Amino acid sequence: MTTAAVPMRERENYLNQEYGIKSWLLTTDHKRIALLYLLSITFFFFIGGFFALLIRLELLTPAGDLVQADTYNKLFTMHGQVMVFFFLIPAVPAVLGNFLIPIMIGAKDLAFPRVNLLSWYIFILGSALMLYTILNGGVDTGWTFYTPLSTEFLTTNVVAAAMAIFVVGFSSILTGLNFIVTIHRLRAPGMTWSRLPLFVWANYATSIIFVLGTPVLAISLALVGLERMFHLGIFDPRLGGDPLLFQHLFWFYSHPAVYVMILPGMGVVSEIVACFSHKRLFGYRFMALALIAIAVLGFLVWAHHMFVAGISLYAALIFSFFSYMVAIPSAIKVFNWTATLYKGSISYTTPMLYAFGFIGLFTMGGMTGLFVAALGVDVHVTDTYFIIAHFHYIMVGGMVMAYLGGMHFWWPKISGRMYPEGWGKLAALLIFIGFNLTFFPQFILGYMGMPRRYWQYSPEFQVLNVLSTAGASILAVGYLLPMVYFLWSMRYGKIADDNPWGAAGLEWMTTSPPTTSNFDEIPTVTWEAYNYDQLTEVPVERQ
Amino acid sequence: MSDSSPTLAAHQPGLQHHFATMEQQTDASVMGMWVFLVTEIMFFGGMFVGYMIYRYMYYGPWLEGSQHMDFWWGTINTAVLLCSSLTMALGVRASQLGQRRMLVTFLLITILFGLGFLGIKSIEYHGHWVDGQFPGANFRFSGPNPAQVELFFSFYWAMTGFHALHVLIGIGLVTYVVYRSWKGAYGPDYHNPVENVGLYWHFVDIVWIYLYPLLYLISHKHLSG
Amino acid sequence: MFEHFPFWPARASTSAGQVDALFIFLLLLCGLVCLAIFALIIVFALRYRRRAGHQAEHIEGSNALELTWTVVPGCIFLCIFVWGAYIYFQERTPPEGAADVYTVAKQWMWKFQHEEGQREINELHVPVGRDVRMIMTSQDAIHSFFVPAFRIKQDVLPGRYTTAWFHATKPGTYHLFCAEYCGTMHSGMIGDIVVMEPAQYQAWLSGGGSTLPLAATGEKLFSELGCSTCHRSDMQGRGPNLVGLFGKPVLLEDGRTMIADENYLRECIQNPTLRIPKGYKPIMPTFQGLVSDEQLNALVAYIKSLKQSQPKQAAGSSVAAASQQPPATQVH
């Protein structure tokens, strides 16, 4: 299967088939669109990260001294909005999913290539609005836009920010729609549902959420916008409007959206763990089922964000109960990954290090989810740094790790070059250490009672905050490294084999990088996913 | 790149390169449309849920608000929209049978009905506006619970407004399809875009079928009974 | 446990101990499970590392194992759920006879008023060993009443009352934070909860000069605003008799039955025609915008004090007599 001897430049592939700006901006090739997304979200990651660093610097001392109170409020608002809507939600689906799903199921493209391009342009339109918001003085609603604060009491660019997120929402909707139809209709002959790689299953589950949840967010933000612009008083308490209605609508989307920010990562990690254990995933069917179960149950728990908001006692009981139900499939996944290692042949490449990091940090973040789903405990820790730590453990410790792991894993396929392994391991280690130093102290801070979104705080919280800020600076270095060496490797990296890891999956059976139509001939699939028993291992030295 | 450029199939109805068969292509696009309609249901669903909750909480003001709906315009508009759905369906049938002229005619009538709907809606809107029934500074209402009645009107404007926006988009889409059919793009083997636009049109119609009773009917009946 | 551990919040209410107990249980449980998982991962990773002469063994899966790690965590989760719900239930159910503190939150301060009439800003004095119930509302955005040492938190909403209660157990001064983001000075919307020995507290109460009890203020308002013209305890008024109303179910014109709690009273005064008790006409004028949140609190406190058996218990008899006189200003 390895035809490594032929230098890359001589083979035609999707990168060198055509050059020039137009060939990129008008492309309908899912792989090129994936790269367009990659550029866009990386840009936003650094913007969001920049805000995060300013947040951390402000919190170095208890007094509000570095920036003004209003500025601080804008910083965490835009940090949250940028990171969630412009980085993490599109990260794995729109970049890796876009690139890989058609190849993994043996298709030449997504079902609607032009819609795919359109969704990127919609993303760019939303980005433009977000950048306008940022440059025009920012917005300070908190990423949650709670009414009536957002509708009546703030004087910042609320409408622009709501519009920005409204617009990128449609980009997600179209991506999800495209994935669903593609996975249903474009599978290669023999690629049955039970042979799909888990990465595809994960993106399928994600797409369900995109399609069902995003429109509800869209309408709630649209109503906030209308309320500000035309005084349509849907949420206005002075008209008898219920301020909790907005929270219900917002979380109806945004809780499922947190699973959008983890399911694709679970898909990535499944691929990596199987590959570097050189073994079929333990309990494939349960893994696939668990993904769908999370997506579906995820729609039944939204009000667990509102336990102290004034909902009725019985509502709280129900939503707490379902929060525990949705944790069960997550537990299944963690146990199956662990079991996959058993009697495997495990190599510690960079992607695998990220996968280990993911499993560990996701487990910790998820378990603190069990703390906050317990009604009695949540009353104390909600809206404190405990929550901040809970979700950064999952979203940064989990999902960003999975995303980076996936980028390393498929980098040879995407770019045709290998990244430098030594640097890769160093960065993974730095990120792991920096991450824990940043966010572990926040659990303690939270239980001690430090509220979130606080520009100034009482002095007894300072020690832990200093630790956290120190960690964030290590984290920043850790994140800059891959940026640098990925760019470096595009030119100087070792040329990659078609299948450098000895991995299973159709994407490894085509060339690196693939040609524009992915396959010379559409393969007919006659084997199960993760048929590692039929593949030779790549010895450690050669990786 | 060239083989998948946006201009592909612009003149020749045909198979796009990444589909194996025409049937697969049609299946995919119909499924895509249905999935899209699901997202639309969720979009309007948010407002319907809000309406229901408030209707329960503020029953009186909701009754009061309904009295200010123009029953006759609403009913006529319902008829107009239903007729447009009929002509739309006839148009789709014409495209399946390959009757280009019929197709164009029916779609044009559909557009007219759509415009008629919007026209009537704007007459209503104008009336509400003049009567001070637009929420905000100009809102005027002299009965009890003006605030909650204003809330009702907020819903009225938001729900019918988004619906009208959808009708407008629908008219745009139908216009595009008319243009393409005029050019002869659709025939018995390829008329998928007509079908999809038809689905969208019917969906918009159905949304109105829910809006009409909720806003105009329920409470009228209640009062007379 | 943890009394002197620097990274643990003070524990100064009855529910604090309960929350801590569940929290520590969760720490131990999750800590153990985490350690077990990490240990397995490390052991497997080392033991089965890729090396010459070692091959992966291909294992499909195991239904028995899957069942185990679905059911066992599921049962554990259920236990946590029940425990958490139990604590929440107690936190949400104020005991009979708690002392009410009426709270109005606004950007960015806390205003408290005791039943006895004392007003405080950003500072709340309470005695040890008494159940205290906070009846809270906001004048603008959503705020949240958070006292880490008591482990309680409750959002404060505009346009309605939300409640929370606590039973302080240890004298001291504790943080009060606003925990719901509410605009520029959210982080400045803080204060102190001063828990005092009962004797000290009594001294503090009487130290503030003579203040009218809240219910008495309410009674005065009740006649000043003209409420008493329609609501008379002799059943002769055009409005319903309010004596003994509080806490009872009320049958409404539209067939619904509502409990006359604080929120009901508040709504009746602000939007009287939305809830019409059976048998009455919607003639009561709205008082929205005419009474401030503080005045509303006083009215509610007064109506609550109108107990069936001794209707004039809360207020002095002189004030009660005043309510029989025609009001100075007609409201409608």
Ligand code: HEA
């Ligand atoms: C990717 C994102 C993501 C994910 C996956 C999750 C997963 C979970 N979350 Fe989290 N959450 C957020 C992102 C996420 N969350 C965000 C962003 C917020 C705050 C938003 C804001 O207010 O700004 C939040 C807030 C939040 C709250 C509200 C807190 C508050 O504001 O008061 C709650 C409450 O129930 C909660 C619960 C859970 C639960 C039960 C899970 C579960 O799905 C976790 C399941 C996983 C596990 C449990 C680990 C693996 C399990 C095992 C190894 C089993 C063995 C264990 C035992 C037997 C003990 N989350």
Ligand code: HEA
């Ligand atoms: C979804 C993804 C996501 C990600 C990836 C992150 C990443 C990080 N977050 Fe964020 N965070 C949120 C989502 C996310 N966060 C959300 C939703 C909130 C809630 C907002 C709200 O309350 O409304 C929040 C809130 C939040 C707070 C609480 C603020 C408050 O409540 O007052 C803090 C505080 O420490 C924080 C810190 C960090 C840090 C240190 C990182 C680090 O991981 C970031 C590391 C990255 C970098 C450091 C970038 C490195 C780049 C450079 C160094 C280059 C410099 C830049 C330029 C030259 C342009 N975050």
Ligand code: CUA
């Ligand atoms: Cu008040 Cu935050």
Ligand SMILES: [Cu+2]
């Ligand atoms: Cu959630």
